[in-house]
Amino acid sequence: MDSFWNVLASAVGLVFAFDPDLMEIVGLSMQVTLSAVAIACLIGFPLGAIAGAFRFPGRTLLSIVLNALMGLPPVVVGLLVYLMLSASGPLGPLGLLYTPTAMIIAQTVLVTPIVAALTKQVVEDLYQEYGEQFTSLGVGPLDRVMALLWDARYSLLTVALAGFGRAVAEVGAVIIVGGNINHVTRVMTTTIALETSKGNLELALALGVILLAIAFAVNALVMTLRASAVRAAYA
Amino acid sequence: MRNLVQDTASTPSISALPDTREVLLETRGLGFETNGHHLLTDIDLQIRRGSRTVIMGPNGAGKSLLLRLMHGLISPTHGDVLWRGHALNKTARKDQAMVFQRPVLLRRSARANLKFALGVRGEKGGKRNGLIQKALTAAGLSHLANRPARVLSGGEQQRLATVRALACQPDILFLDEPTASLDPASTAAIEQLILEANANGITIILVTHDTGQASRLGQELIFLQDGEIAEIGPAHGVLKIPQSAPARALRDGQLFVKN
Numbered sequence: 001m002d003s004f005w006n007v008l009a010s011a012v013g014l015v016f017a018f019d020p021d022l023m024e025i026v027g028l029s030m031q032v033t034l035s036a037v038a039i040a041c042l043i044g045f046p047l048g049a050i051a052g053a054f055r056f057p058g059r060t061l062l063s064i065v066l067n068a069l070m071g072l073p074p075v076v077v078g079l080l081v082y083l084m085l086s087a088s089g090p091l092g093p094l095g096l097l098y099t100p101t102a103m104i105i106a107q108t109v110l111v112t113p114i115v116a117a118l119t120k121q122v123v124e125d126l127y128q129e130y131g132e133q134f135t136s137l138g139v140g141p142l143d144r145v146m147a148l149l150w151d152a153r154y155s156l157l158t159v160a161l162a163g164f165g166r167a168v169a170e171v172g173a174v175i176i177v178g179g180n181i182n183h184v185t186r187v188m189t190t191t192i193a194l195e196t197s198k199g200n201l202e203l204a205l206a207l208g209v210i211l212l213a214i215a216f217a218v219n220a221l222v223m224t225l226r227a228s229a230v231r232a233a234y235a
Numbered sequence: 236m237r238n239l240v241q242d243t244a245s246t247p248s249i250s251a252l253p254d255t256r257e258v259l260l261e262t263r264g265l266g267f268e269t270n271g272h273h274l275l276t277d278i279d280l281q282i283r284r285g286s287r288t289v290i291m292g293p294n295g296a297g298k299s300l301l302l303r304l305m306h307g308l309i310s311p312t313h314g315d316v317l318w319r320g321h322a323l324n325k326t327a328r329k330d331q332a333m334v335f336q337r338p339v340l341l342r343r344s345a346r347a348n349l350k351f352a353l354g355v356r357g358e359k360g361g362k363r364n365g366l367i368q369k370a371l372t373a374a375g376l377s378h379l380a381n382r383p384a385r386v387l388s389g390g391e392q393q394r395l396a397t398v399r400a401l402a403c404q405p406d407i408l409f410l411d412e413p414t415a416s417l418d419p420a421s422t423a424a425i426e427q428l429i430l431e432a433n434a435n436g437i438t439i440i441l442v443t444h445d446t447g448q449a450s451r452l453g454q455e456l457i458f459l460q461d462g463e464i465a466e467i468g469p470a471h472g473v474l475k476i477p478q479s480a481p482a483r484a485l486r487d488g489q490l491f492v493k494n
Contacts, residue, residue, distance in 0.1 A: 129339060130339060130341070132303075132308050132333075132335065132339070133335065133339035135307075135308055135328075136306060136308065136328070136331075136332065136333040137332075137352050137355050137356070137403070138325065138328055138329050138355060138356070139355050140355070143354075143355060147341065147351065151341055151342040151343070
């Protein structure tokens with residue numbers, strides 16, 4: 001095995017060579033992760049806002065379930081989605097198994113509870129402040145949810161970021177439902193696992209470097225946006 | 236049933252003629268109890284259209300609670316709140332507005348705060364824009380219209396909250412110590428808005444600790460003590476010749492502590 005620094009140098013070389021295979025893997029990773037986070041936000045933001053702003057039967061149970069699902073084991077989710085999408089499963093006829101769509105579904109299942117539970121907390125805190133004013137103004141349920149989500153938008157960026165972090169680092173579920181098929185469902189995390197097991201450390205490390213860089217870049221972008229908002233006193 | 240204006244017959248400062256103005260809001264045996272504690276007991280009031288009523292009393296007397304009950308933010312455990320003779324409901328609340336002690340402003344611009352409130356009340360398009368501009372002008376905030384509401388000064392925020400409430404064109408405006416933490420200039424600006432609103436026919440119910448403000452704004456005064464009405468009548472009468480011990484203490488600038 002080469003020394004660590006030689007492997008690292010080769011990995012950096014691969015990154016800056018913009019190797020087509022590498023770029024394809026990175027592109028698919030981003031496509032799957034961003035799609036899953038977007039869908040999770042579309043479901044989780046309103047769900048969390050409703051749980052945070054309204055009192056209804058089953059609200060406590062919903063909160064417990066959401067909090068519990070935040071710690072869902074990815075391989076269990078992968079297995080459940082696999083069973084749903086497999087030929088003998090209820091969604092088998094759709095032929096989604098071993099496609100990027102299956103990976104998006106698995107990641108969405110993992111990320112949605114995180115987004116919903118954190119959104120609930122953010123909205124609940126905001127509603128403590130807004131509740132009486134909304135009632136006084138006669139704000140209806142839909143307008144309440146929309147207003148709370150809009151006014152909490154910068155805090156919700158952080159929530160989405162937490163979901164992104166979970167999704168982009170995910171390997172267990174996507175390898176089960178995606179199958180890690182070259183040029184079809186191979187993403188950064190699954191490739192790192194595969195290439196490491198094959199001893200191809202340059203590619204694995206190159207992907208690791210890119211994964212870290214993306215994570216840092218996204219975090220930096222969101223934090224900058226949030227800081228700007230705080231400066232403008234919106235947050 | 237306590238009728239503020241009828242009570243005035245025994246006092247020299249208000250005409251003894253019966254008030255024929257519509258009873259806008261009425262409370263009957265109104266009370267609120269929680270965990271066995273009676274926070275408000277047997278409140279009977281009639282608020283007539285166009286009047287200015289001030290509620291005073293020490294901390295914990297139930298002033299803000301009474302305001303919230305009358306506005307329907309809290310449901311009473313005893314008695315009723317009637318709006319134009321009918322039970323207060325969500326529809327009736329649209330004829331009312333409230334300004335809180337600490338202005339609750341959305342994390343948006345001053346203009347957007349007004350736009351949101353008017354949108355909720357069903358105002359759209361050009362009419363809404365006109366009302367927004369009118370409100371901003373009334374508050375002296377036209378030049379700050381696009382500034383985030385939460386970076387405005389305390390006085391500006393409370394003026395915005397007040398004109399936002401007034402822009403909804405309520406029949407009655409509840410104000411819960413709206414000038415509690417404001418300087419004299421800001422207080423004067425808020426009081427001016429209140430008086431102008433009242434001159435335009437809006438009924439005012441104001442909670443305050445400030446006897447000067449009660450004197451300047453109040454036509455009728457309700458003095459609460461321990462969740463009950465200790466004294467009620469024309470504001471100048473109650474402030475000048477108070478009948479109850481806590482109201483006398485307030486007039487004399489003394490600390491009234493119940494044994």
